[in-house]
Amino acid sequence: MNYKLIHDEKELQKFIDFLPELNPNEGYFMILIARKKWFPESGIPSARKLKRETVGTKDKIIQIIRQWEVAEGTYQNSGTPIDQRNLGVYIGFNPKNQYSACFELINQCLANIRSNKQNINIKSLANDVIQGSNGTKNFIDIDVDIKEGEDYLEIVKFIKSIISKENLTFIKTNGGFHCLVRLNNLGNDWYNQIKAHTFKSELNIMSNDLIPIVGCNQGKFIPQFLNA
Numbered sequence: 001m002n003y004k005l006i007h008d009e010k011e012l013q014k015f016i017d018f019l020p021e022l023n024p025n026e027g028y029f030m031i032l033i034a035r036k037k038w039f040p041e042s043g044i045p046s047a048r049k050l051k052r053e054t055v056g057t058k059d060k061i062i063q064i065i066r067q068w069e070v071a072e073g074t075y076q077n078s079g080t081p082i083d084q085r086n087l088g089v090y091i092g093f094n095p096k097n098q099y100s101a102c103f104e105l106i107n108q109c110l111a112n113i114r115s116n117k118q119n120i121n122i123k124s125l126a127n128d129v130i131q132g133s134n135g136t137k138n139f140i141d142i143d144v145d146i147k148e149g150e151d152y153l154e155i156v157k158f159i160k161s162i163i164s165k166e167n168l169t170f171i172k173t174n175g176g177f178h179c180l181v182r183l184n185n186l187g188n189d190w191y192n193q194i195k196a197h198t199f200k201s202e203l204n205i206m207s208n209d210l211i212p213i214v215g216c217n218q219g220k221f222i223p224q225f226l227n228a
Contacts, residue, residue, distance in 0.1 A: 094208050
């Protein structure tokens with residue numbers, strides 16, 4: 001038996017089609033993580049990075065996720081196999097700029113050489129640099145973490161009362177939802193209006209971060225587009 005990371009390939013393909021095309025020297029950053037909170041009985045640390053990859057074309061996204069669907073037990077923490085229910089597949093919703101990452105990686109390598117750092121992991125260093133090298137900014141993400149039993153649809157309604165629905169894409173996730181806001185033709189005062197909300201739930205506005213991939217594993221949940 002292998003880990004199953006893709007649960008709804010049709011929805012996954014819709015998500016890939018939704019993502020903007022990449023400009024030259026850009027890539028989408030993907031990561032497979034394990035989180036304790038999704039299945040606490042596993043006893044793993046709070047979060048672990050298992051795999052990281054940057055794709056230069058959208059048509060490679062499914063291929064990479066398939067490559068991560070290895071035999072169960074391959075992913076381990078201190079010799080203990082990591083459970084399927086701890087795994088999540090994420091992507092940076094805005095592209096990364098691999099051209100600027102080249103310069104930063106050179107600087108990081110030179111700094112390590114000058115300091116005579118031992119046990120350098122160049123692949124891990126490159127992934128860190130790429131993850132922080134932001135490219136075209138297509139979206140802002142409103143990351144909503146539902147608290148105290150609040151109705152997430154009321155928060156969706158609140159967001160839609162401020163921002164035109166043509167600029168909004170909602171993705172239901174484990175414990176809440178993400179709202180990707182297209183930045184083209186966006187009004188000026190939406191940010192302050194969102195931040196002035198009176199919900200107990202958290203509405204965090206992120207410019208460059210990771211979101212769970214639609215149709216793929218997120219703990220015991222499968223993220224889906226939300227037609228609200």
